[in-house]
Amino acid sequence: MTAETPPAALGDAPNRGVLLRFAEHLPITDATPMISLxxxxxxxxxxxxxxxxxxxxxxxxxxxxxxxxxxxxxxxMVVAVAKAMEAGATAIMCxxxxxxxxxxxxxxxxxxxxVYVVVPxxxxxxxxxxxxxxxxxxxxxxxxxxxAALRVAREITAKHPIALVNSVNPFRIEGQKTAAFEIxxALGDAPDVLALPVGNAGNITAYWKGFIEYHHRERxxxxxxxxxxxxxxxxxxxxxxxxxxxxxLASAIRIGNPxxxxxxxxxxxxxxxxxxxxxxxxxxxxxxxxxxxEGIFCEPASAAGVAGLLKLVAGGASFxxxxxxxxxxxxxxxxxxxALKTExxxxxxxxxxxxxxxxxxxx
Ligand code: F0G
Numbered sequence: 001m002t003a004e005t006p007p008a009a010l011g012d013a014p015n016r017g018v019l020l021r022f023a024e025h026l027p028i029t030d031a032t033p034m035i036s037l038x039x040x041x042x043x044x045x046x047x048x049x050x051x052x053x054x055x056x057x058x059x060x061x062x063x064x065x066x067x068x069x070x071x072x073x074x075x076x077m078v079v080a081v082a083k084a085m086e087a088g089a090t091a092i093m094c095x096x097x098x099x100x101x102x103x104x105x106x107x108x109x110x111x112x113x114x115v116y117v118v119v120p121x122x123x124x125x126x127x128x129x130x131x132x133x134x135x136x137x138x139x140x141x142x143x144x145x146x147x148a149a150l151r152v153a154r155e156i157t158a159k160h161p162i163a164l165v166n167s168v169n170p171f172r173i174e175g176q177k178t179a180a181f182e183i184x185x186a187l188g189d190a191p192d193v194l195a196l197p198v199g200n201a202g203n204i205t206a207y208w209k210g211f212i213e214y215h216h217r218e219r220x221x222x223x224x225x226x227x228x229x230x231x232x233x234x235x236x237x238x239x240x241x242x243x244x245x246x247x248x249l250a251s252a253i254r255i256g257n258p259x260x261x262x263x264x265x266x267x268x269x270x271x272x273x274x275x276x277x278x279x280x281x282x283x284x285x286x287x288x289x290x291x292x293x294e295g296i297f298c299e300p301a302s303a304a305g306v307a308g309l310l311k312l313v314a315g316g317a318s319f320x321x322x323x324x325x326x327x328x329x330x331x332x333x334x335x336x337x338x339a340l341k342t343e344x345x346x347x348x349x350x351x352x353x354x355x356x357x358x359x360x361x362x363x
Contacts (some may be wrong), residue, residue, distance in 0.1 A: 017035075017040060018036070018075050019032070019082060024176070033085050033086065035085070037074060044325070045296070049294060058118075058349035060324070061091070061294065062183060063328050064329050070272045070331035074103050078105040080172045084113070085306065089113065090114060092113055092116075093115070093163070096122055096124070097146050097251055101124075101132045105135035115138065116316065117140065120146055120148075120149055125335035125336075125338075147255065150168075162182070168202075175206075180214065181219075184220050189222065191224050194207055195227040195302075195308055195327070196252050199234075199301065204260075207327075224325070226273035231279075234254050250303075250304060253301045282308075283300050285310075286307035297339075299329075299331060305326040318323055
């Protein structure tokens, strides 16, 4: 290594990753291992079509689906796992609707930690289950929903020497806030509005923390209005009370009692924003539009931000002159069942030029 060479991350992602890029904003010590799977630095893509219906100045999608395990969880997980390693942990655990478990399992595999993921039995998308399986996690499927899974994960980690890496772990929030920095750096200022799905409410908490910190450091002139969206059948923050049996096809946000309840409400109120509900039909309509009109294949939960913006506009809201960023939280490949729920319009033909020309109407 020459004097000019930056210190390489432990794990062959030199100069990349959330820990190295945002070290000055993170609770890192000399003893923190600078681990990475190349998370962060995700694309901010301008809307080409949906923007017209929102009527704003500019609409951007932050493609958190481009993180190494296909969701925003990697930003926070890398910090939580590094701090757990620093503290001497040899195993980690999380409750999950699928993405947190995939992320925890990946970092644990890479850095030789034991990993236990507690998931609602039969209720997480197949792609996410595949990820945990391939990364070698111990998969504990419980009878019950995410809220029950988080309760037992807290009990187990309080009793056994296993680090809990859910977003109740403050290092997760620290890592996830870096997405706000990336957005502000890319736009040259904070956007006017940030729209995102809300489940356990860690992410809205993290973005708000990030925007507040950047504003304090005078890196931005303003802070965005935070618009969070829950699924109508799993909307405790909208109703103001826990939902005992949350239901929605957006399995990632099928959560009835968010752990970061208070901080989500604070983000809403301090930013002058709102937390609203969108129906499964609205989520699916936005999911299909993102695919067909924007070339973005996200998982259903990730379409809640777009669904919510469209709903607000239909209800008379105006975003004229505003810059909006919508967070695309997870990759569509994680949930192939939803993608293939309706039979895909496939042309079944012989491997012959003439047959294909006839089928396509080219002859
Ligand atoms: N979008 C996706 C794709 C998610 O996986 C989640 C949460 C959210 C949005 C909501 O974020 O919980 O911070 O409000 N998934 C968690 C999990 C619960 O276990 O993977 P949140």
